[in-house]
Amino acid sequence: MSDWNELYLEVILDHNKNPRNNEELELYTHEAKGHNPLCGDRISIQIVLENEKVKEAKFTGSGCAISTASASILTETIKGKNRSEVESLFENFHGLVTGKETEKELGKLAIFEGVKKYPARVKCATLSWHALMAALEGKEETTTE
Amino acid sequence: MIKKGIKADFPILNQKINGHDLVYLDNAATTQKPRTVIGSLENYYNHINSNIHRGVHTLSQKATESYEDSRRKIAEFINAENQNEIIFVRGATEGINLVANSYVKPLLNENDQIIISQMEHHANIVPWQMICEEKGAKLKILPMNIDGELLVNELENMINRKTKFISIIHVSNSLGTINPINKIIEIAHRNNIKILVDGAQAIQHIPIDMKKMDADFYCFSGHKMYAPTGIGVLYGKKNLLDEMPPYQGGGDMIKSVTFEKTIYNDVPNKFEAGTPNISGAIGLGIAIDYINDIGIENIAEHESNLLEYATEKINEIDGVRIIGNARNKASVLSFVINKIHPHDIGTIMDSHGIAIRAGNHCTQPIMDFYSIPATARASFAIYNTKEDVDKLMISIKKTIEVFK
Numbered sequence: 238m239s240d241w242n243e244l245y246l247e248v249i250l251d252h253n254k255n256p257r258n259n260e261e262l263e264l265y266t267h268e269a270k271g272h273n274p275l276c277g278d279r280i281s282i283q284i285v286l287e288n289e290k291v292k293e294a295k296f297t298g299s300g301c302a303i304s305t306a307s308a309s310i311l312t313e314t315i316k317g318k319n320r321s322e323v324e325s326l327f328e329n330f331h332g333l334v335t336g337k338e339t340e341k342e343l344g345k346l347a348i349f350e351g352v353k354k355y356p357a358r359v360k361c362a363t364l365s366w367h368a369l370m371a372a373l374e375g376k377e378e379t380t381t382e
Numbered sequence: 383m384i385k386k387g388i389k390a391d392f393p394i395l396n397q398k399i400n401g402h403d404l405v406y407l408d409n410a411a412t413t414q415k416p417r418t419v420i421g422s423l424e425n426y427y428n429h430i431n432s433n434i435h436r437g438v439h440t441l442s443q444k445a446t447e448s449y450e451d452s453r454r455k456i457a458e459f460i461n462a463e464n465q466n467e468i469i470f471v472r473g474a475t476e477g478i479n480l481v482a483n484s485y486v487k488p489l490l491n492e493n494d495q496i497i498i499s500q501m502e503h504h505a506n507i508v509p510w511q512m513i514c515e516e517k518g519a520k521l522k523i524l525p526m527n528i529d530g531e532l533l534v535n536e537l538e539n540m541i542n543r544k545t546k547f548i549s550i551i552h553v554s555n556s557l558g559t560i561n562p563i564n565k566i567i568e569i570a571h572r573n574n575i576k577i578l579v580d581g582a583q584a585i586q587h588i589p590i591d592m593k594k595m596d597a598d599f600y601c602f603s604g605h606k607m608y609a610p611t612g613i614g615v616l617y618g619k620k621n622l623l624d625e626m627p628p629y630q631g632g633g634d635m636i637k638s639v640t641f642e643k644t645i646y647n648d649v650p651n652k653f654e655a656g657t658p659n660i661s662g663a664i665g666l667g668i669a670i671d672y673i674n675d676i677g678i679e680n681i682a683e684h685e686s687n688l689l690e691y692a693t694e695k696i697n698e699i700d701g702v703r704i705i706g707n708a709r710n711k712a713s714v715l716s717f718v719i720n721k722i723h724p725h726d727i728g729t730i731m732d733s734h735g736i737a738i739r740a741g742n743h744c745t746q747p748i749m750d751f752y753s754i755p756a757t758a759r760a761s762f763a764i765y766n767t768k769e770d771v772d773k774l775m776i777s778i779k780k781t782i783e784v785f786k
Contacts, residue, residue, distance in 0.1 A: 240400070241733040245726075245784060253785070276725050277742055277755030299755065301723030302785065355729060 243351040244358070245302065252306035257313055258295045265293070271368030273360050273381045276301065280308050282368040284315070291315045291323065301361050303352065308365035310345055320373060327366050334362045384676060384684040389765045391416040391672075402735025405770045410555050410583060410714050410761035411739050412605045415669070419609060422668040426661040433657055435634055449660050452667030453650070456615055459670050460600070461591040467623065469616040469650045470663050474582035475505040477601030477616035478549065480653065481578050482509040484626040485599070485618075486547045492518035497540055497548045499524040499532055500751060501557060504744040506549055506580045524550070526751070530557035530706040534565055541573045548577040552584035552600075556743040556757065557706025558689070558714030560588065567596055576622070582606055586763070587685055587712040589678045598622055604662060609669035613662030616653070623649040630655040681764050685713035688762045692771045699778055705757045713762035716743075719778070722785045724758040730781040731758075736774060 265283040272279050278300035285293040294312040299305070315323050330346050332338030336353035352362045360381040371379035389395045392414045397404050406414060426448070432441035434449050450465075457465035471477045486496065496510050500523055507521075514521050522540055526532050532550075548570045553560050563579055570577040578599035581590060586607040592600060599622070604613040618626075628635055628646055632655030637645040646652050673681065692715050696702055701720035719727060728740035739759045742749045749755060760774055 241730050241784070244729065250785065275741065276723070277746075277749060278723075279755075301725040303726070358725070358729065361725065 244355055246348050246351065248345075248348050249302065249306040252309040253302035256296075256305055256309040259297065259309065260295055261297055262293060262295045265295075267372040267375070269368045269372035269376055270298075270378045271364045271371070271381070272378065273300070273304070273364050275360060275381070278304050278361065278364055280304060280365045280368055282308070282311075282365060282372050284369070284372060286320070286373075290317060290319050296365060300364065301358075303349075303358050303361035304364045307349065307362045310348075311365045311369065314344065314346060315369070323369070323373070327370060330366060331363060334359050384680055384764060388676075389767075391418075392765055393417060393420070395765060399735040399737070400733050405734075405736045405773050407760040407762065407766065407770065407774060408737045408739045409586075409763035409766075410606070410743075410759065412611065413586065413608050413763050414765070415608055415610065415665075416672050418672055419665050419668050422665050423610065423661050426664055431661075434660055435651070445660055448664045448667075449658075452663045452670075455667045455670050459590075459674070460585075460617060461593050462617055463593065464620050466649050467592075467617055467620050469618065469623070469653045470658050471601070471614045471616050471653075472612055472659070473603035473605070473614035474580055474601045475603075475614075477599075477614060478506055478578065478580060479509045480616055480629045481549075481599050481601075481618070482513050484629045484653075485576070485622065486510075487513045487517065488627070489546050490514075490517040490519045493544060494519040494546045495522050495542070495544045496520075497522045497524055497537070497545060499550050499561075500526040501530065501532065501554045501559065501745065501748055502549075502551050503555055503580065503582070504746070505582075506551055507747070510549060519546070520544075523747075526559075529708055530554065530559045530748075531708045532559075532561055532566075534562055534569070537566065537569050538573075541569070541575065545573070545575055548575055549580065550577065551580045551582075553581075553587065553712045553714075554706065554745075554748075555583045555714065556716055556745040556748050556759065557708065558711040558716070558761075559706060559708035560584070560710040560712055562710075563597070564595060571596070583712060583714070586673070586681075588682050592617055604666040604669065607666075607669055608672055609666040610659075610662045613659045613666050615666075618649075620649065623653070628652050628655065632656040634658075676764060684764060685762050685766075688766055688768065688771060689713045689715065691768055692760065692762070692774070695771060695775045696778070699775065699782070701782060702778065705752055705754070714759065715761070716757040716759045718754055718757055719782060722781065724756040726785065727758040727778075727781050730784055731774075731777045734773070734777045734780070736777050738774075 262283040268283045280298040296308040329341045334352040432445040434446040576598040579597040581602040585602040600617040605611040635655040705716040724740035
């Protein structure tokens with residue numbers, strides 16, 4: 238591990254303090270709750286999928302700075318993407334935060350690279366993504382365990 | 383008084399973490415080990431290693447002597463009537479499971495009740511849930527107040543003819559509360575109910591005297607009292623242990639075995655099937671020597687002073703709230719900071735070389751009680767100093783600064 242500066246980048250701190258799309262959708266096509274039993278974090282993701290494209294995405298719930306910022310940036314990133322684009326984004330993102338891959342077409346998500354030095358925090362960064370994947374698969378709940 | 387320079391007895395403390403001198407404040411999870419305990423493991427494997435009991439060769443006799451000598455030390459340390467009341471287990475968790483399965487389960491009928499408390503560690507919840515489910519019995523919860531003190535006066539009203547057993551934590555690992563265990567035991571016994579006390583967080587902080595306390599069962603883990611992991615103790619009153627069936631079958635717990643009939647060994651061997659953690663048991667004895675050299679009363683006083691100092695200092699910081707404000711507390715300081723998740727606190731503090739714990743501390747019902755997901759927890763041991771507390775406070779202030 239090293240300096241916390243590499244983990245808590247300004248952008249992450251900003252998204253933690255002012256999370257985007259942090260509200261419930263009145264109408265949605267897919268929803269799932271993600272739970273990290275290790276720290277008690279709970280993040281719910283709601284999306285509107287239209288013609289196989291994400292039209293709208295919101296999240297609710299509470300978590301640490303990493304899971305909150307990750308959920309916030311997720312909702313921004315996936316808008317306009319189709320199912321397979323979202324899936325490959327998650328795959329690349331997972332590779333990045335676990336240190337298995339270097340940055341690969343991740344755009345803004347690349348700021349989470351610092352997580353790879355904190356194995357205990359990988360689940361924080363991926364909680365909202367696991368919830369999103371569960372939602373796309375038609376499941377109601379998932380845990381990071 | 384605790385002598386100065388005690389940190390030097392603990393080799394692990396002499397290192398840098400992320401460029402800072404390590405400040406280890408995760409003692410409620412596990413304590414560090416003094417040189418003498420580490421040395422005893424090396425000595426055991428270099429000079430004594432052998433299987434115990436029934437060995438006729440020299441090494442086996444030496445190993446047996448050291449192992450049983452440790453049992454004697456433990457019996458003295460907690461002032462048990464008889465050293466055969468000391469059963470070696472893996473830790474407090476195994477001790478509770480042993481009592482649940484060997485003593486309580488055979489007593490349970492449908493709709494019977496077991497009483498535990500609101501502030502139990504998962505280890506003192508789940509084993510009871512498991513046997514309750516099996517037998518159709520019910521778990522009743524003794525409540526606590528917002529300061530984290532058990533409402534002991536309600537215990538009497540909760541007890542009825544269906545109540546078969548009580549199991550209560552002595553010192554809360556999340557809140558630090560020292561429960562009025564003598565009073566609880568007195569109520570249990572007045573109602574003819576046996577009681578187990580989970581002493582995992584008490585044994586290293588306060589003097590324990592089984593004769594005075596009169597608990598029927600008491601359990602603790604070695605690794606929280608400066609001994610190795612994987613060794614712990616279940617104390618049980620001899621007459622109860624004698625009448626209990628074995629917990630596990632195997633070698634060493636029998637007198638004779640034929641395919642038709644096995645005759646079980648006497649206590650404590652009846653409950654120690656298979657080759658035990660011999661080096662761990664010996665190490666636990668050496669850890670007790672270490673505690674005795676300093677004196678448990680001195681340790682209690684030192685830690686209590688540290689807690690008082692830390693409580694005072696942390697209360698001066700805006701936005702920080704202590705979780706657990708019992709009048710009688712051991713050296714556990716659980717806290718939350720406004721709008722900062724405990725895991726973020728833990729990560730930032732680690733970058734300052736400070737090891738604290740962040741999470742639910744295996745006490746999810748306590749977190750639910752306070753409607754919080756987790757707490758940050760600093761817990762103090764004999765080697766901690768006021769300087770450690772000062773560093774903790776600086777680190778808390780810097781953490782608040784980061785998330786401002």
